Amino acid sequence: MSDPVKVKTVCGYCGTGCGLVVEVDNNKIVKIRGDKEAPVNKGQTCVKGSFAYEYVHAESRLTSPLIRKAGKLVETTWEEAYQFIAQKLNGIKEQFGPEAITMFATARSTNEVNYVTQKFMRTVIGSNNIDGCNRT
């Protein structure tokens, strides 16, 4: 076994923003501890931050785009998924206008993802129908 690589990051669960040190061995997260240098938590973590990371490596993670065919979701290629979405969205936009399209953004991903998400809605779609779980 090689020495685990240590990566400093921030917890992905609640809004506290605890700094974590993630130990990685052979491309697997093997341990997480609180980062003593983190201004928010000074080394502490809760049970979720420390231990609820196995989902990253879960067998049930999605690894292929899926598309509904004859009522069932089946695996497809990125190209086909993109073509389908682009065609449908453009069609709906043309027929019903951009206001018939709405976007739920995610409060779990990065600022950068969220910036691009709203830019996509406001430029490509031309609608301000974008919201997230900010209200819940």
Add this chain to the structure above:
Amino acid sequence: MGSNTTEAHPIIANRMKKAVKSGLKIIVIDPRRIDMVKSSHRHLQINVGSDIALMNAMIHVIIEEELYNPAFIDQFTVDFDTLKEQVKMYTPEFASEITGVAPQDIIETAREYATADKAMIAYTLGITEHHCGVNNVFDIANLALLTGHIGKEGSGIMPLRGQNNVQGAGDMGCLPNMMPGAVSITNDKYRERFEEAWNVKINPIAGDTQTRAFEKMEMGGVKALYCIGENPLMADVHMTHTRKLLEGLDLLIVQDIFLTETAKLADVVLPARSWGEVEGTYTNTDRRIQRVRKAVDAHPNTKDDWVILCELSELMGYQMNYNNSEEIWEELRELAWEMYGGMPYSRLDKEYSLHYPCPDESHPGTFILHERYHNHEIASGKQSPFVPVTYTEPVELPDEEYPFTLTTGRRYESYNTHTQTKFYASGVKIKQKEETVDMHPEDAEKLGVETGDVVEVSSRRGSLQVNVKVTEQVSPGLVFMSFHFSEVPTNVLTINEFDPISGTAEFKACAVKIQSLK
């Protein structure tokens, strides 16, 4: 108030509890006897949804006993007289009838809050998830303005946010009425800045909130929903109704890391990358920007969310080209420089975290917001209005047929719709592995049930079966459930009534009946 900090924000709770040892007094205002009560100096176990009656009575006492801050009110506020008029009828005795809290406890709490050298109100969804959520928040602001407990260290209003980047998502403009940098979409000059950079015309009229989108689906006005990393079927109120609306769409796109309950209804599902697999930044509950870093390589057939959107964008005829997350951040820094201009990745790497606003690289970041209230050099002429509010009871009160109030929330070990917290590292002992309906011993005795017995819980919208947990955490007549477990989908019970301003649903109160299945 309305924050089960120990379970929902454990590390913040640790800091609060630690501060008790050095003299902090905690007053817990919550319908449940939550864990924080053990560290508190007083617990006001109010009836669900009676917050405004309580706060208006506190304001009443503070005015009556002249414990407010007249200099602060003169200089920084308007409409004090309207507030005075509004709270006249909210005597402690009147509020006691509504809240179930003794008048003397209301008086003492008002005195302690007003006369403390520093005082802070921390709140969570117990305040906002009501049909009157915005009014609840207005009343918290009324208390802070009345006493001047805002804009200095150890004082203020602290909404504790539930997701790692719920603050950031809103600040980035993932709101129907806001541009990146938290500036209104109706601000022509600011909007033009983005129009020029993006080379498009931006619609100046606010779009639909999530709640409004569901309403429009009902009328057929929404044809397509693109849903990223959310599980609204599980998380939103009145699940049976939500399912019908999602099934009625022409196009449902779900971009996620798991085939969630919502994704199962989709026309197309896109596999995204998760925490631990991507680079970027999050904004925490106190406006701190921090770097998140990639720890492991993701499955090669998954893509980072922004990559998917850029590729799709190109196919639809608009170019968005970024080589990495830093290039996106740089664009944001340039366009929303008032907030983020001084925070390149290099500085975040070095300083760990910076609070916005931070307009340039020599700026230290803004640790305390609203300092203008106390610093005469930066005091602007801006005055904050008091917004007097009226108590309104929960939309659905218990009655003969549905005699219990159901309130919902989170539990310590699980997170939201549990798609991720199903996967704990091996060897971790989990206390709450499945959903329970938490009820008071008196109610359990009346129903003839004990911990572990199965009951049927029904509201006017749906019903489910769940195990009983007998606990004195709840009061008689009140039951509690979380929304973590898809096997027990609590949101089939909750009510689709919303705050008219925020669109937040009344997750915290609905009427249910409970039948023993023994």
